[in-house]
Amino acid sequence: MRLIPPAPDPDDGLIRLRGEVRDFVAEQRAAGSFSPTVDCWMTGVDLDFTRALVERGWIGMTIPVEYGGHGRTFMERFVVTEELLAAGAPVAAHWIADRQMAPSILKYGTEAQKREFLPRIADATCLWAIGMSEPDSGSDLASVRTRAARVDGGWRIAGTKVWTSGAHLAQRLMTLARTAPVDPSDRHAGLSQFIVDLAAPGVTVRPIVSMNGAHHFNEVILDDVLVPDDMVFGEIGRGWQQVTSELSFERSGPERVLSTFPVLQACVDRPDASVGALVARVAGLHQMSESVAGALSRGESANIPAAVVKVLGTAAEGDIADAADLLSDDDPAFAAVVARGVDQLPGFTIRGGSSEVLHGVIARELGLR
Numbered sequence: 154m155r156l157i158p159p160a161p162d163p164d165d166g167l168i169r170l171r172g173e174v175r176d177f178v179a180e181q182r183a184a185g186s187f188s189p190t191v192d193c194w195m196t197g198v199d200l201d202f203t204r205a206l207v208e209r210g211w212i213g214m215t216i217p218v219e220y221g222g223h224g225r226t227f228m229e230r231f232v233v234t235e236e237l238l239a240a241g242a243p244v245a246a247h248w249i250a251d252r253q254m255a256p257s258i259l260k261y262g263t264e265a266q267k268r269e270f271l272p273r274i275a276d277a278t279c280l281w282a283i284g285m286s287e288p289d290s291g292s293d294l295a296s297v298r299t300r301a302a303r304v305d306g307g308w309r310i311a312g313t314k315v316w317t318s319g320a321h322l323a324q325r326l327m328t329l330a331r332t333a334p335v336d337p338s339d340r341h342a343g344l345s346q347f348i349v350d351l352a353a354p355g356v357t358v359r360p361i362v363s364m365n366g367a368h369h370f371n372e373v374i375l376d377d378v379l380v381p382d383d384m385v386f387g388e389i390g391r392g393w394q395q396v397t398s399e400l401s402f403e404r405s406g407p408e409r410v411l412s413t414f415p416v417l418q419a420c421v422d423r424p425d426a427s428v429g430a431l432v433a434r435v436a437g438l439h440q441m442s443e444s445v446a447g448a449l450s451r452g453e454s455a456n457i458p459a460a461v462v463k464v465l466g467t468a469a470e471g472d473i474a475d476a477a478d479l480l481s482d483d484d485p486a487f488a489a490v491v492a493r494g495v496d497q498l499p500g501f502t503i504r505g506g507s508s509e510v511l512h513g514v515i516a517r518e519l520g521l522r
Contacts, residue, residue, distance in 0.1 A: 156461050156515070160440055161447035167232050174236035177209065181242070189241025189415040191493040194408045195318055196369050197243030203277050206237075206244070212251050213275025216259070221272025231407065231446035235439070238411040245369065246322060250274045250281040252406060254327060257399045261387035266348070270325070284314040284328035284349065284373060285396065293510075294329065294396065295340040299375065301330040301347060307381040308332075310347060313374050316504070320358050320371040326351050328375070329392055344392035348384040349375065365496045397456060400506060406446075409466035410438040412501065413473040416494040419487050420477050427476045434469045438462065457518045460511045467501040467508065474498045 181187060181202070190197040206212050214230040216222020234252075237244050255274050258267055273279035290296045299312025310330055320326060326349040333343030351358065355378040361370035387395045417435065420428045441462050448455045474494035482488065502508040516522045 156518075157441050157458050158444045158448040158453065158455070160444045161228060161450070164228070167228060170229060171232050171236060174211075174233050178236065178240040178242060181205070182240070187241075187243050189418075189490070190243060191241065191415055191490060192412045192497045193241045194238060194244055194248045194412070196245060196367060196497075197241070198245045198319075198322065198369075199243035200246055200277075202243045203246045206247070207275070207277050212247055212277055213255060213271070216255050216271050216275050220259075220267050221275045222255070223275070227446045227450040228443075231443060235407040235411070235442075238407050239414050241415040245319060246280055247274075247277045248408075249283055249319060249323075250277075250279065252408075253283065253399055254281045254325075257327070257386075257395070260398065261346075261395055263383070265383060266386070270348075279325060280319065280323040281325050281327060282317050282320040282323040282351070282371075282373075284317060284326045284375075286314060286316045288313055288315055294393070295344075297329055297331055297344060299328065299330040301332045301345060301380070303332075304379070307379055308347060308385070310349065310375045310378045310380055313372060315361070315370075315372050317358075317371045317373045318369050320351065320373050321360060321368070323351055325349065326356075326373060327386065329396060332389055332392075341393035343390060344396075345389045346386040346392045346395055347380045348386050349378060349380055350384075353378050353380075355379070363496070365493075367496075400456070400459070407439070407442050409463045409505070410435060410442055410469065412467075412497065413470045413477075413494045415490055416477045417473050419490050420473075420480065423480055423482065425476070425480055431469065431473050431476060434472075438466050438469060442466070457515060460506070460514050463505060464502075464508050464511050464515070470501045471498050 186202060187199060210223045211233045213222040214225040214233065215227055218224040251274060255271060258270055270279060285294060287297055287299060299310065299314065301308040301310045310328065312330065328347045328349045329344060330347060331343055332345040336342045349356065355376040357374040359372040360368045361372055362368050417431060445455045445458045445462055448458065477491045478495050513522065
């Protein structure tokens with residue numbers, strides 16, 4: 154079995170596009186628009202920068218033109234996002250909507266949902282958050298306790314979501330809820346997804362402030378929130394299958410390799426054998442992540458390759474922060490970027506599915522469990 158799909162063939166158009174993005178990034182940095190940030194896709198929020206990407210057609214790239222997007226390939230989007238992440242650019246505001254919600258809506262959304270939300274994702278006027286994780290649930294999504302009950306004209310949702318990145322900025326929350334009692338023989342059954350308006354009555358968004366004072370996580374409380382029937386996402390009872398499909402987009406991208414790339418860049422001029430080994434690992438992970446993007450472009454399933462990339466990529470991200478933390482340097486700028494990497498390190502192998510869970514997923518696919 155081949156866990157990683159074959160790499161796509163070299164493409165002159167992609168090489169030119171990569172150069173365009175690098176030129177744009179250089180212009181933005183020269184103008185003082187941003188400084189490289191660790192975990193920029195989670196913590197780097199700058200709506201002006203997001204709007205500059207909209208102007209260049211670099212958000213909503215894979216959304217078809219008929220839905221307000223640009224009709225480009227996953228490989229083209231991969232090139233753009235990889236360059237932005239490598240630069241540590243502030244892309245967090247639109248990241249979840251563009252990365253995860255757009256392809257999910259294209260796959261599972263109704264025609265009305267596509268026409269309402271896809272153009273607003275492409276022009277970044279509708280930002281999204283994901284309501285999966287819950288208190289005391291860890292990475293076990295089957296233990297979701299948020300419930301949705303059928304009422305006239307819709308569903309009433311009650312429960313709490315945590316670690317909800319960007320919910321304080323977003324307009325919509327893709328929410329996983331239980332719509333049927335737990336079946337001991339199939340704990341994944343009875344789950345459904347709903348599009349929740351974060352301005353609706355009964356929604357409370359509370360900040361979760363990290364130990365370093367940063368705020369990008371939130372707790373979202375859903376207190377008997379009414380979701381109309383037209384905001385049911387996909388099929389009732391098929392939430393687990395839909396979420397699993399969505400996670401291939403979340404797990405496979407270059408953000409699972411490049412969260413600490415600004416730290417690695419800061420290390421390259423410092424003599425240490427570990428730096429060369431880490432550069433080699435990142436180069437290999439680039440090829441793997443690019444191969445998954447190629448598979449998605451061809452319409453192939455990439456759930457297991459995405460899990461492999463996510464496990465190896467987040468391990469490398471953490472190792473970069475650890476290695477940099479051991480280097481002795483009096484440069485305050487270097488110390489600051491390393492400290493940021495160390496601050497973010499604990500979450501790398503947890504978010505998007507913990508490494509322990511994904512090891513099991515991969516082993517099952519290989520027939521080892």
